[in-house]
Amino acid sequence: MKKKAWIIAGTVIMVMAFGTGVYAAADEGAVFKEMLPFMQKMHPDMTEQQLEEMHNKCHDSGMMKNMGQMMNGNGDI
DSSP: OHHHHHHHHHHHHHHHHHHHHHHHHSOHHHHHHHHHHHHHHHOTTSOHHHHHHHHHHHHHTTHHHHHHHHHTTOOOO
16 A cells, blocks of 8 residues: 555656646746846846847856756755
């Protein structure tokens, strides 16, 4: 019985992990569109094109991934 419970728990964890990865990689354009109002507040002097370029540079360089790891307590980048 315990073995069956571990198999079910492992399967659920794997499905959730894969689902999270797929969701995160699904649509980068949607992320920018959601962030745009906040970015415009922080940088009112920049055009939408400049903000999109800045957003892409941050995400392409891995800066945002590293920042997320640091915020989650994974200081070993």
